[in-house]
Amino acid sequence: MSDIVDDRYIGQQVKAYRALRGLTQKQLGQMVNKTQGAIAQYERGLRPVTDRGVLYGLAQALQVEVGDLTGHAQDKVNPNVIAFHAAVPRIEAALMSQGYLDKPGDPAPIERLAIDAQRALKIRMGNDYSTLGGMLPNLINDLYRHTMEGDEVTQRRAHEELTKAAFVTALATKGLGYTSLAWNAARAASESAQAVGDPGGLAAAEFARSQVMLGTPGAMTASLNYSAGGADRLQSELTTPADLELYGMLHLQAALTSAALKKDPGAHIREAIETVRRAGDGSAYELSFGRENVIIWQMSIANEMHNAREVIELSKTLNPESIDTNDRQSRYFMELARAQAATGQYSAAIATLLRAELCSPQQVRTRAIIKELVGFLVRKAKRQVADGELGKLAKRVGAVAG
Structure with missing residues (x-):
């Protein structure tokens, strides 16, 4: 049972920051339109914080960053993404310096950079953050160099490829808690697209x-x-x-x-x-x-609206084995698992999460909402399941101490 006692969940952080702010459970509940009982359940880990509105409301009421509640700081030592976190300062420097990163020599040829920009898009979808973090700083820097130093055709192409590289950077860093860096990257993507009139x-x-x-x-x-x-x-x-x-x-x-x-x-x-x-x-x-992706997004939207039964019905309209990318397969299973847990189908949710992890381990292991859900399932399942596959999954996603 030691793993269950030593688990990690958002409610623990809520309790700590609530005490720091000198708030009672009732006062915090009033601030986020929840009952004192609901706050108590969050803090004891009897109810997972998987609702975006609740999570954001708690962060605002407690005057902290969302990452302070979800544990982004601790996730920086997650072996699945540690190399990307280490690369963040140079990624940020590449965006801010706009071609003047301390890097001797000429930029790589635009043809190679175009291949790398497209490759970066694929790597992000594959959730290979280690590889992505290693390539982004030089890719961004060299593309900026070509927007200033090349002929007109090269400059245009450099802007088009820089739009892709900055887009990748925005979505990757957003998902890992670097909100300001993600925003600057999205703005850089917009500026490059605007420079060449690329709708x-x-x-x-x-x-x-x-x-x-x-x-x-x-x-x-x-x-x-x-x-x-x-x-x-x-x-x-x-x-x-x-x-x-x-x-x-x-x-x-x-x-x-x-x-x-x-x-x-x-x-x-x-x-x-x-x-x-x-x-x-x-x-x-x-x-x-495409059609499959629209259905998966509809599953996400139905979960956002707390309509778990609709998620389950939508899931029946897709054959998950036919989904053509591991990323989308994994998202399908994660959304289905959320709905299964919400309707009390805990064993099914565990099995579905394991299928999601099989499709895309890094995506499952780096999502705060999944860590929260897995931790809740561990507490719900008690020893007989926590000592088995669910317990192992909980350690892999960081829902309990490894």
């Missing part, structure tokens, strides 16, 4: 900006402005199949943000479904827009 690049940058804002407490309205507003502003310019895929992704992001804001996401979901009909399945910016 697809601008749509990708708006998507990245919306993702960063959705992960920032108090900024969900801004997130909706970047996604829904960006889709409206760019609609007439997004005409190629690849551009339409990005238009569809903006609507999926708008639907998720709408759900987080307790607004009806239906119109955005319908627009995304219609866009699949027009654009088909594609891989612009390696976002894998």
